[in-house]
Amino acid sequence: MLRGQGAQTMVDVRVAGCLILLTLCLDAHALNAAPLDEAAERYRPYMIEGIGEALAGARELRDRAAANDLAGAKKSWLSARAGWERSEVFTAGFVPELDAQIDAWPNADCGFHAIEAKLFGAGRTDVQGDADALVEHLDTLHRKLGDIVLAPQGLLDGTARLAYEVGESKADGGESRISGTSLDDMRNNIAGIDFAYRTIFADTLKSADAKLADRVANRIEQLKTVVAARDLPHVDVGTLRRASEELVVAIQAASAKLGLSRPTLEAQSR
Amino acid sequence: MIVRYACATALGIGLLFCVSQGRVAAFPVDGDQTALPAKTELNEDALDKPREVFRSELAGGKSYLISLGNLAFSSPSILGEVARQAGINCGTCHVNGAGNAKFFMPKMSTRPGNFDTTGPLFNPKADNFMLDPVRIPSLRGARYLAPYGVDGRMPSLRDFVHNVIVNEFAGPEPSPVILDAIVAYIQDIDFLANPSLGPGARLVGKISDSERRGEALFAKPFPHDPGMSCAGCHVPSGGFVDHRQHDVGSGGLFKTPTLRNADFNAPYFHDGRFDTYDQVVSHFDKVFDLGLSAQDKKDLVAYLTVVGDGVLPYEHDGAGASLKEVNDFSSVLAMAIPAGDKAIVSLTVDTVGRELRELTEQYPDRKNTVVSGGEQERNQARAVLKDVVLSLRRIDMAVAEGRLNDAATDYRNYRYLMAAAVPAILVNAEPWSLFNQTVHDQHYGALRQVMRSKRTSR
Numbered sequence: 001m002l003r004g005q006g007a008q009t010m011v012d013v014r015v016a017g018c019l020i021l022l023t024l025c026l027d028a029h030a031l032n033a034a035p036l037d038e039a040a041e042r043y044r045p046y047m048i049e050g051i052g053e054a055l056a057g058a059r060e061l062r063d064r065a066a067a068n069d070l071a072g073a074k075k076s077w078l079s080a081r082a083g084w085e086r087s088e089v090f091t092a093g094f095v096p097e098l099d100a101q102i103d104a105w106p107n108a109d110c111g112f113h114a115i116e117a118k119l120f121g122a123g124r125t126d127v128q129g130d131a132d133a134l135v136e137h138l139d140t141l142h143r144k145l146g147d148i149v150l151a152p153q154g155l156l157d158g159t160a161r162l163a164y165e166v167g168e169s170k171a172d173g174g175e176s177r178i179s180g181t182s183l184d185d186m187r188n189n190i191a192g193i194d195f196a197y198r199t200i201f202a203d204t205l206k207s208a209d210a211k212l213a214d215r216v217a218n219r220i221e222q223l224k225t226v227v228a229a230r231d232l233p234h235v236d237v238g239t240l241r242r243a244s245e246e247l248v249v250a251i252q253a254a255s256a257k258l259g260l261s262r263p264t265l266e267a268q269s270r
Numbered sequence: 271m272i273v274r275y276a277c278a279t280a281l282g283i284g285l286l287f288c289v290s291q292g293r294v295a296a297f298p299v300d301g302d303q304t305a306l307p308a309k310t311e312l313n314e315d316a317l318d319k320p321r322e323v324f325r326s327e328l329a330g331g332k333s334y335l336i337s338l339g340n341l342a343f344s345s346p347s348i349l350g351e352v353a354r355q356a357g358i359n360c361g362t363c364h365v366n367g368a369g370n371a372k373f374f375m376p377k378m379s380t381r382p383g384n385f386d387t388t389g390p391l392f393n394p395k396a397d398n399f400m401l402d403p404v405r406i407p408s409l410r411g412a413r414y415l416a417p418y419g420v421d422g423r424m425p426s427l428r429d430f431v432h433n434v435i436v437n438e439f440a441g442p443e444p445s446p447v448i449l450d451a452i453v454a455y456i457q458d459i460d461f462l463a464n465p466s467l468g469p470g471a472r473l474v475g476k477i478s479d480s481e482r483r484g485e486a487l488f489a490k491p492f493p494h495d496p497g498m499s500c501a502g503c504h505v506p507s508g509g510f511v512d513h514r515q516h517d518v519g520s521g522g523l524f525k526t527p528t529l530r531n532a533d534f535n536a537p538y539f540h541d542g543r544f545d546t547y548d549q550v551v552s553h554f555d556k557v558f559d560l561g562l563s564a565q566d567k568k569d570l571v572a573y574l575t576v577v578g579d580g581v582l583p584y585e586h587d588g589a590g591a592s593l594k595e596v597n598d599f600s601s602v603l604a605m606a607i608p609a610g611d612k613a614i615v616s617l618t619v620d621t622v623g624r625e626l627r628e629l630t631e632q633y634p635d636r637k638n639t640v641v642s643g644g645e646q647e648r649n650q651a652r653a654v655l656k657d658v659v660l661s662l663r664r665i666d667m668a669v670a671e672g673r674l675n676d677a678a679t680d681y682r683n684y685r686y687l688m689a690a691a692v693p694a695i696l697v698n699a700e701p702w703s704l705f706n707q708t709v710h711d712q713h714y715g716a717l718r719q720v721m722r723s724k725r726t727s728r
Contacts, residue, residue, distance in 0.1 A: 096636065103637055105637050106716045106717045107716030107720060109639070117720050167627075169357060170303075170304075171356050171357040232303035232304070238347060241620075241623070246663060249660055249667065265652075265660075267649075
C-alpha cells in the first residue's frame with residue numbers, strides 16, 4: 001500500500017514535472033510575451049512623437065506652401081519626412097492603408113512623393129490639395145496611435161522588414177531621389193530600428209542569448225557607421241547590404257528566443 | 271529574310287530612340303546623388319536582352335570555372351570603388367556577353383554605345399585627359415578574335431581582362447582563379463548561329479541576287495590597289511577577321527572587327543562613329559576610291575546584313591531567364607562550400623544576392639501606384655525572393671565561421687526553394703510584374719515623368 005502510495009506519488013511528481021515542462025514549453029510565448037508586451041508599450045510614446053513630428057512638419061508645409069514660400073515648404077517637408085522615416089518600423093505593418101497613401105510611389109497623386117516632385121522637382125508650391133491630404137492622413141494616424149494594439153510580433157516583423165530594406169541598392173539615387181534625401185531616409189530608418197530594438201527586444205534577448213543580442217546590436221552599429229557617410233555616393237553599399245542581411249538573419253534567429261514567430265519580410269504576408 | 275529585315279528595322283528604331291531619347295530621358299540612373307554622372311543611360315530596364323549562347327552548353331554543361339567567370343563578370347565587387355558603388359560590372363556594357371548600343375555616360379561617352387576606357391571617372395590614375403571613347407564590342411566569338419582591344423594591342427585575352435579590371439576600373443588585383451574563370455567564360459560565348467553561312471562562310475540557302483552580287487563585290491580587288499579587297503581583311507573562312515591592324519582612314523591603326531552577328535553590334539568603327547552599314551560602305555568607297563555605284567552599295571549592305579545575321583538575337587527578359595542565370599551562378603557554391611573557400615562563397619553570395627534583390631524589385635510593392643491587382647501574388651514573390659537572399663547570407667556567415675555542415679544544409683534548402691517554390695511563385699506574379707510590357711512601360715513612364723519635371727525646373 002505504502003509502496004503503492006509511494007509509486008503513485010512518484011508518478012504524480014513525474015506527471016506534474018512533465019506538465020510543468022509542457023507548460024513551460026507551450027507557454028514560452030506567454031512567458032516572454034508579457035515583458036515584451038510591456039516593452040512594446042514603452043515604444044508607444046516614441047511612435048506618437050515620430051508621427052507627431054511628421055504631422056507638425058506637414059502642417060507647417062501646408063502653411064508655407066500656401067504662403068508661396070518654396071524654401072520654407074521644402075524645409076518643412078524634410079522635417080515631416082524625418083518623423084515619418086523613423087516610424088517605418090510600424091507603419092507598413094500596423095496601418096498599411098494609411099502607409100500606402102502617405103508614402104505612395106512613383107507617380108503618386110497624394111503623399112510625400114507627390115509633394116516632393118512638385119516642391120523639389122518642378123519647384124512649385126501649388127501643393128495645397130496634396131498637403132491637405134497629407135495632414136489629414138497623418139492626423140488620422142496620430143489619433144489612432146494612442147489605442148492601437150502594439151503586438152510585439154508585428155513590431156519584430158517591422159524591424160526585420162525595415163532592416164532588409166535599408167540594404168537595398170541606392171545606385172539610382174534611392175527612394176527620395178528628387179529631394180536628394182535618400183541618405184536621410186536611411187539614417188532615420190536605422191534610428192527607428194535601433195530604438196525599436198533597444199526599447200522592446202534587447203533586454204529579453206540579452207537574458208535569453210547574450211551572444212545573439214550582441215550580434216544584433218553590433219550589426220545595428222555597423223549600419224549606423226555606414227550611413228554616417230557624408231553623402232549617398234560615399235555609402236559603402238557592400239558593407240551596408242551585408243550588415244542589413246546579417247541583421248535580419250540575427251533577428252530571425254532571435255525570434256525563437258523571444259518566443260515569437262520568425263519575422264515575415266513583406267507586410268501582410270503572415 | 272523577314273527576321274533579318276525585322277532585326278534591321280528594330281536596330282534602326284533602336285538607334286533612332288538613342289538619338290532622340292537617350293540623352294533626354296536617361297534612366298534608371300538619374301538621381302543627383304549617384305556615383306555616376308547625371309543623365310547616364312545604362313539601359314538596364316530593357317525587356318529584350320541579347321541572347322547568350324554558350325559553347326559548353328551545346329556540348330554538355332558549363333564547368334565550375336565558366337560559371338565562376340560568368341559570376342565574376344556580373345559582379346561589381348571585382349572592380350574599383352566607383353564601379354562598386356554604382357553597381358557597374360562587366361555585364362553592364364557587355365549585356366549577356368554582347369554589347370550595349372544604348373549605353374551612354376556623360377564625361378565617358380560621346381554617343382550611345384561608346385565608352386572612354388581611359389576617362390576620369392573610374393580610375394583617375396589612368397585618365398589620359400582626352401575624351402577618346404571606343405565602341406563597346408560584343409564578346410561573341412571572342413576566342414576567335416585575337417588580338418584584343420580595338421587597336422589589337424594585346425595578344426592575350428587574360429592580359430586584356432586583367433587590364434580592364436585593374437587599370438580601366440581600378441579594381442583590386444584579381445586572384446589567378448578569377449582571371450582564369452573570366453577568360454574561360456568569355457571564351458565560352460559563341461556566335462549566334464547563322465544558317466546562311468555555309469562552309470568557308472559562303473552564302474548558302476535562299477540567297478537574293480543582291481546578296482549574291484554583294485558577296486562577289488566583297489571579294490573583288492580594289493580598283494586602285496588590286497592587292498586589297500574587303501575579304502582580304504575580313505576573311506570569310508576565318509571568322510571575317512585577319513587578326514591584324516589596318517589604317518582604314520579612321521585615324522589610326524585598328525584591328526579588323528568580325529562581321530559575324532554584326533547586325534546587332536552597331537555602332538560601327540573603333541569609336542562607334544557609324545550607325546549603319548550604309549555609312550560604313552560609303553566610308554570605304556570614299557577612302558579607297560572604290561567607285562561603287564548606288565546598286566553596288568546596296569548589294570554590299572545586303573551582303574553584310576546577311577553575314578551579320580544570327581538566330582534569335584534577343585530574348586524577352588523574365589523571371590525564367592533571371593533564375594537560370596542565378597542558378598548557374600550559385601552552382602559555384604556546390605564546390606566552394608565543401609572546400610571552405612570563403613572568398614568565392616562571399617563573391618557568390620554578394621553577386622547572387624544583388625541579382626535577387628534586383629529581381630525582387632521587378633515585383634512592385636503595395637505602395638507602387640502604377641500596378642493594381644495581384645497584390646498577394648506580388649507580395650509572395652517579394653517575400654520568397656527575400657527569403658532566398660537571406661538563406662544565401664546564412665551560407666556566407668556559416669562558411670566565414672567555419673560551420674561548413676550548416677552551410678551545406680542551408681545550400682540544400684536554398685536549392686530546394688529555387689527548384690520548385692520560387693519559380694512557381696514568380697510565374698504567378700508575372701502578370702503584375704515589370705516583366706509585363708504594359709506594367710513596365712507605366713512604371714518607367716511614371717518615373718521618367720517625375721524626373722523630367724525636375725530637369726524642366728532647372
